[in-house]
Amino acid sequence: MFKRLHLSFLIFVSTFLRAGETITVKGSDTMVILNQRWAETYMAGHPGIVIQVTGGGSGTGISALIAGSTDVCAASRPMKPEEVEQIRRKQGAPPVETPVAKDGVAIYLNASNPVNALSMGQLRSLFTGAAVRWSVVGGEDRRVVLYSRENNSGTYVFFKEHVLKNDDFSDYALTLPGTAGVVNAVSRDPAGIGYGGSSSKTAGIKVCAVRPDDAHPAVLPAEENILSGAYPVSRDLYYYTAPAPKGAVKDFLAWVLSGDGQAVVVRAGYFPVKKKTP
Amino acid sequence: MKSSKPVSERVIEGFIHASAAVAIVALVMIFVFIGKEALPVLTSPAVRKEASVAKLFLPQSPGAGQPAKFSWQPVSKVPKYSLWPLFVGTIKATLVAMIFAIPLALGAALFTSEFSPDWLKEIVKPVIELLAAIPSVVLGFLALIVTASAVQRYFGLDFRLNTINTGIALALAVVPIVYTVSEDALSAVPTAFRQGSIALGATPWQTAWRVVVPAAFPGLFAACVLGFGRAIGETMIVLMASGNAAVLSWNPGDPFRSLSATVAAELGEVVKGSPHYHVLFFIGVLLFIFTFLINFAGQQFVGRLKEKLTGAR
Numbered sequence: 001m002f003k004r005l006h007l008s009f010l011i012f013v014s015t016f017l018r019a020g021e022t023i024t025v026k027g028s029d030t031m032v033i034l035n036q037r038w039a040e041t042y043m044a045g046h047p048g049i050v051i052q053v054t055g056g057g058s059g060t061g062i063s064a065l066i067a068g069s070t071d072v073c074a075a076s077r078p079m080k081p082e083e084v085e086q087i088r089r090k091q092g093a094p095p096v097e098t099p100v101a102k103d104g105v106a107i108y109l110n111a112s113n114p115v116n117a118l119s120m121g122q123l124r125s126l127f128t129g130a131a132v133r134w135s136v137v138g139g140e141d142r143r144v145v146l147y148s149r150e151n152n153s154g155t156y157v158f159f160k161e162h163v164l165k166n167d168d169f170s171d172y173a174l175t176l177p178g179t180a181g182v183v184n185a186v187s188r189d190p191a192g193i194g195y196g197g198s199s200s201k202t203a204g205i206k207v208c209a210v211r212p213d214d215a216h217p218a219v220l221p222a223e224e225n226i227l228s229g230a231y232p233v234s235r236d237l238y239y240y241t242a243p244a245p246k247g248a249v250k251d252f253l254a255w256v257l258s259g260d261g262q263a264v265v266v267r268a269g270y271f272p273v274k275k276k277t278p
Numbered sequence: 279m280k281s282s283k284p285v286s287e288r289v290i291e292g293f294i295h296a297s298a299a300v301a302i303v304a305l306v307m308i309f310v311f312i313g314k315e316a317l318p319v320l321t322s323p324a325v326r327k328e329a330s331v332a333k334l335f336l337p338q339s340p341g342a343g344q345p346a347k348f349s350w351q352p353v354s355k356v357p358k359y360s361l362w363p364l365f366v367g368t369i370k371a372t373l374v375a376m377i378f379a380i381p382l383a384l385g386a387a388l389f390t391s392e393f394s395p396d397w398l399k400e401i402v403k404p405v406i407e408l409l410a411a412i413p414s415v416v417l418g419f420l421a422l423i424v425t426a427s428a429v430q431r432y433f434g435l436d437f438r439l440n441t442i443n444t445g446i447a448l449a450l451a452v453v454p455i456v457y458t459v460s461e462d463a464l465s466a467v468p469t470a471f472r473q474g475s476i477a478l479g480a481t482p483w484q485t486a487w488r489v490v491v492p493a494a495f496p497g498l499f500a501a502c503v504l505g506f507g508r509a510i511g512e513t514m515i516v517l518m519a520s521g522n523a524a525v526l527s528w529n530p531g532d533p534f535r536s537l538s539a540t541v542a543a544e545l546g547e548v549v550k551g552s553p554h555y556h557v558l559f560f561i562g563v564l565l566f567i568f569t570f571l572i573n574f575a576g577q578q579f580v581g582r583l584k585e586k587l588t589g590a591r
Binding site for chain 2: 056057059060063142143145150151152156157160166168169171172173174175176177185188189191192
């Protein structure tokens with residue numbers, strides 16, 4: 001809630017400062033903090049440029065880009081072909097995709113859980129409800145309590161596509177607002193398992209290592225594993241522009257990918273992208 | 279006759295009439311608005327392809343070859359909008375809340391109106407009524423953070439966020455309503471009833487239980503109905519403490535997802551004009567009709583009982 005307040009304050013202030021050029025960034029809730037840090041740092045070094053950041057979800061940002069009501073769309077998932085097609089029709093050209101950061105979706109367990117590592121297959125059977133007891137994956141004989149996100153969250157969609165292979169979540173998956181809510185709930189529930197952005201740290205939880213398949217060892221969502229691609233539940237975060245970026249927007253995007261911009265990524269708890277490689 | 283009234287009085291009268299009209303107009307407008315947004319579920323072919331009324335109420339297969347079931351999975355390759363898990367969740371939580379709230383509230387009302395000394399009543403009544411002033415988000419927070427683990431341990435449940443825990447928090451929101459209305463009903467029973475009963479040799483308890491309670495019964499019933507309506511529509515407590523899992527289960531140890539919390543959680547970010555959006559408004563209409571019918575039925579029942587008990591009209 002404070003995040004929202006803070007944002008609306010920023011927008012409120014920025015409407016008064018609209019002296020120079022304004023860049024609007026809209027989309028993913030996961031990326032809101034990151035976008036905000038980028039905006040603050042960039043505006044401090046570039047007086048005359050105003051960057052307005054709003055959240056609402058990746059889908060909201062993409063809709064805004066289709067409608068032409070935002071300069072930059074922040075998305076925690078790649079655009080779907082039909083969305084690209086809609087932009088091509090409306091704007092005359094396909095959107096330009098720029099991976100700007102990497103994010104690992106961490107699996108959280110209660111600190112008292114004897115399980116330390118799970119394979120992608122085990123995660124899938126837990127979250128689809130095929131396995132309902134911890135003993136199936138080498139834990140205690142108690143019911144698995146799944147903590148998930150609301151179904152409009154980019155993280156929910158990412159997890160569903162990459163881990164559940166588009167199967168439905170179990171009906172018994174509890175949904176909570178935000179990664180913080182999930183982490184909090186898991187910290188209080190010895191039988192809990194949840195997922196969320198890898199930058200959350202709270203007492204009483206531990207991060208579960210994930211095995212991509214039986215041939216590979218289990219890895220934690222640490223920086224080197226996410227950058228090397230060894231950690232299987234990671235994703236790129238994108239900036240989309242349509243039409244191709246020019247002027248102030250182009251400068252901003254170039255700065256985001258520069259050393260300064262990527263340093264902000266690390267400070268915000270995400271992982272840098274190597275330039276030009278998705 | 280009317281012209282004999284002073285102008286100021288007529289202005290005030292007009293103002294009061296207008297106020298009453300505003301309430302009615304607002305109610306109608308609200309219904310028209312949510313009705314308009316819900317209508318595509320019945321009329322629009324594009325929406326009906328994904329979420330027709332049959333799909334809202336009949337079981338659907340989650341994928342090729344899998345058995346059909348009732349599930350609420352609006353974001354899916356095959357979106358599923360079965361309302362049964364939400365109905366069952368809402369009713370289940372409301373019933374649990376009533377099981378906790380009614381004995382407490384009616385007992386407290388009977389105590390303060392029949393047995394307690396006046397000074398004690400002066401304390402108890404305002405304190406219970408003050409419960410109604412606690413914002414529901416506070417009750418929800420309390421249930422989520424404080425009572426959940428205790429309730430889970432006490433009942434030995436699999437889930438921290440379960441229906442019993444949420445029901446207890448809901449009961450806290452319901453108690454003041456049931457208490458206030460039933461206390462008023464009991465106090466409204468004429469003193470002559472009590473004096474007559476005592477004079478015939480009945481004990482105070484016999485008087486309260488066999489004379490006052492039956493006489494006040496319509497009021498007590500109305501109190502319960504109002505409490506029921508409050509519990510069904512309550513959103514914040516449920517949103518925070520229920521776990522919001524759309525489970526089709528009557529087990530009070532399971533989590534649940536209520537109709538109102540579903541609208542609250544999903545309407546904010548749903549794509550406007552999508553089938554999902556219209557289904558959420560359809561749920562709004564159902565909730566509206568639901569509470570309206572409950573209140574209406576309750577009132578009818580109360581009216582008939584009143585006739586029978588007073589033998590009049």
